[in-house]
Amino acid sequence: MHFTSIVATALLLLAEADIISAKAIVHLPNAIRRRNHLQDGMKRDVDRILRRAPQMSSNGNLSVSTPNANLNQTISDACILNLNKLTAVDNAAGMASCYNIIQYDQKAGAFEADLRLYQMFTPTGKFANVPVNDVMISLTYPASTTFQSLTKRRKRDVEVRQSSAVEVQQYTLFGTFESNLDLSKLNETQIMSLMLPDVKLNAAIDSTQPIMTNVSASDGAWFVIGQFRNEFTTGLVDRTVAVAAIAAAAPFVLPGTTLGIFPTGLIVTCAWTFLFLLAYGLGTIGRIQYRSAYRKRKAAQAGRTGKRI
Template identity: 35%
Template sequence: MDDRLRRDALATVDEIDRRQAPPLTPPPIPDPSAWNTQTETACTNALANLKGVASNPSGLAVCYNLPYFDMSSGVFEAELRMFNVSPPTNEWTGVQPREISVTLSYLGATVQRMVAPIAKREAIAFEIREREITPRQAPAPNQPQLLKVLTYAGQINSNLIGPAMTLPQVQPLLIPQVSLAAKIVGSSAQVNATLSNSEASFVNGVFSDQGASTITAEAAASASAAAAAANPFVLPGVTLGIFPLGFIITAVWMVLFVSAVGLGTLGRVQFRDQYRRRMQRDRAGAVKTI
């Protein structure tokens, strides 16, 4: 029952998003070919610093960049490139890239795919399908291999951005959390991993002149606190608008209604009993008279 209610609620939110929120349309990249070449080179050089050793057992790493960002509206275009850095280890041994499900989520922004946009969400889930894997020659030692490129649009929540904020303050809000999930080879159990978002972030495009090292722990903690303090979305119609005043008014009306119906029902029952007793007395008197 809870799952059905959750699905109905999500379907309602989807319909509201489709009717009220227009799709995000950042301007196109002026020179896509040059952007692709520059980004691939920058990402490869940044991930080469890992020296063929990934920071997680899946052996994968991501390179995250922003081709476009509007500070006033919070709209941005993002590109996520997924690379194979080293062979998988531990429970990830034997797991193929096409068997991995990837979830990309934001703490303070909503995102949607650039192709066939869907309702804006705080997360995007996708799979690295075999037909989408970029064909490559055998990589050189310590050379990362590109697996997939994902481009999408997003917008920072309006309650988290304002005219007084600076680019360094906004930057942590634009970094996604990338999670992986896959089935363990030879088992039905699931294995999970989280990819580092600081190994190769903002190496091209917006913030590239600052580098990923500008995202300090204090800035990330401040962004997390701001997002956590923001008012969460509440589905209309499932809570009382004013509490406890709304609850008190509703309770008073409920008591009055139950009292009126209950007293009326009790009066009718008493009247019925009186009527039956009176009819019995009248019949008894008529028999005595005869």
């Protein structure tokens, strides 16, 4: 049994290898952490990634902390109110997410986000018999967004008012944008696109076969409280918009001051020029030496050794 669990986690690590980077953070649930020592190595890798992330500017006004009871209840009420409108979800795990920006400092280029997962419907397909504690969540953000922390909080006791949504977990996220981006050039839709994560759920069937499903934009409530409240529109806030926003906020580069492409032709030309000069130079030196030897030989024959012809 221990061997099969090791194999399962190894397969999950392979499945997530492409997203473990400074732009992606992975969290393993308690059940996998307890039964598999391989997770400790993965956690150390993620910790190293987080430590390499840049620190927030000292002029920032954000103070990241766990929401208090009142704020937690407010966020929960807003999430459940919007999630109750869902009649189905696209992912086989039957889960929905509620994602909100609690704080945003444009000057510092930093924000605090709150992410909550809810079990909304009965899991289907390959996730049908997978326990909730065995589901792994991974978050991937646009290339301009880097994380300093991913804090998993215990679910607080909140009053649920006539809802079928069962809260699974809460997360506090703190992200920063690349310092060279000029956020003043972007509108709210573009900024939200840079803050929007790509949420994936992963698990293993019978401790051997890895499975994965995406939590799409229609599988949750996005920006329903806090910053950008009710500004989210499906299709207008996505990865395509994020790519365009990064290009729009990038600093202006004066054309012609840098090489636009790798100078392969220049390198080849320089290499051939160097070989030509080397061959021509060696030939010239050889001819000079031959001339000097010839003159000395002719001078010796004429009895005028040491004199020029």
